[in-house]
Amino acid sequence: MSSQNTQTIKEQPMAKSSNDFTTYVKILGRGKKGARSLTVEEAEHAMSLMLSGFVEPEQAGAFWMLIRIREETVEETVGFTKATRQHLLKTAMFAEKVDLDWPAYAGKRNELPWFLLAALALANTGVRIVMHGHTFDGEDRIYVEQTIEQLGLTVCTSREQASQVLSERQFAYLPLSIIDRRLGTMMDFKYILGLRSPVNTVVRMMNPFFADHSVHGVFHRGYDELHVAASEQLGDASVLVFRGGNGEAEVNPERDVTLGKWQNGETSWTTWPKAEQQHKRLKDQRDVSRLTEHWSGQSCDPFGEQAVRQTIASVAGLLYGVTSHQACLELADSIWSKRDTKYFQ
Template sequence: MTEHVFAEYVRTLGRGKRARRSLTREEARNAMQLILDGKVEEVQLGAFLMLLRVKEETPEELAGFLDACRKQCDDALKDFPKVHLDWPSYAGKKKHHPWYLLATVLLAGMGIRTLLHGGPAHTPHRVYTDTLLAELGLKVATGVSEAAEHLEQQGLAYLPIDQFCAPLSDLLTLRYYLGLRSPINTLARSLNPARAPLSMQSVFHPAYIALHQGAAELCGDQDLLLFKGEGGELEVRPDARTSIMGIRHGEPLEGAVVDNLMPRATPPGTPDADTLKHVWRGEQQDEYGENAVIQTVAVALWGLDKAASLEEAREQAKALWQDRDTARL
């Protein structure tokens, strides 16, 4: 009997403490390509992902996974219109309202074309972006061509991951069965499927920032902003000091900080879109929410070189918020 072609990758990760090792970038690329091609058994997938989870994936491994997946993304979105900002959204909301969505609407109003992408619901008691967008009255694409139309019509589009790298969609749902996140959660955030010049990525834990940044550097990414967002989504907490890391114009970024604007706030506990609509229309005041939108938009404006500093970007964001089209939502 001939050994299964994927067995060597499980064995490399699963040997004893002295014999096991991380995968090289090329090995990781080959392993991921086998996964994308559907040539890996379910038992192998579970073992592979959890061995990586326990060992902790390396930048080289993540870069190898990206090598395989980005090729598939390029094929799926080869005729996609130009996007300015890549906005991965895979975490969902649990405690705070999804203020980051108002940030994308505000950016779209000034001509910044944003592609949001996310996966299927995989964690109980969280509300995900596709559901929330629909509740806001914004369109959710069911395919690439439809997402392109939405981008032209509303300045932003949401595209499910199953439309540009379908195998990863199923892998994300393993979180429900395994009870743990896997390297796929990190990988999905890093895809930048439309190859936008700026990608912003949020992490649950600051320790993952070095992993995201290291893989991006290996892949030659030029502009990537990383921070610990509220609940794992791309949303700056206005009641916390937020460090912005990543890559800026091809160089490692250090020392960028968004200061808190208010004391620690108590979350409402149940995220919903209705509150967002009332605040956007000026029918309701929410200090936390308005500041979350302004701070998040400021980071994007600075990353896109619309402002010379984060402080200048914050003033621009405030002006955008004051002048917003309240009838948009």
């Protein structure tokens, strides 16, 4: 058989699957009267085709932008997440159990990523945390991956390395492209299309290492409700969602924060009042030495102190089933006091 014929045969499944995918583009793009959102099953199949490499980039771009125009529904989010989790099951799992999944994809525009200190303080007490994120070059934002590098911590380049680092330090960070190359490519559609896509929701929802708990930071109003509703339909065990600083899972102490939880088969919403009455953000001082000096106790950062404290409190409440704001703060203070102040030395 000639190599040309062999190539043609190999391309047939791709062509068929690609044609199958056009069905979903048509459903989304038939105009005001003809278009509709996808069912859970349709969204799951569409996502599985994309993750399997059976979709042309132009098709995927059109698909995501059609949904982006009206924003994803709960059913679509559930379908996309189910397909993503099923896809990730094909990859070797961690040897180490993960307690807390912490997606970090938004980047910080006005301040440092203080939530990283909150995560490390929790890890210092034995909570096994995997953080994952993605960096968009050329944006005026600080991404957690860049901060981790500047602090001399490890950016893991494989699942095996992440498993080892997690075992040694109870905290590991992986870039999205290491978790799955195609998901990384989907996120990078932003460079071509100029807009972020619903993939940003998927990577927050996916919990790639099937941790017992997950914390999601969102930016836009209503997305906290979407995440909680999707978590319920997915049957997740324990999820915390709130509108955090720049969209990261970090409590902004200068604003009230509403915490949404799906845990023990119940949804709950709790609003905490802002911890800082005065403006203390330092927009033009994004030197990571502020993080290390605050961690070591060399100085007390006026903004970072409450950002870290409130963030630890919110996540600790999820991990340990504490509901009272005051009790969560007391737990946060205990966790912070136990940190290894020489961690960065």
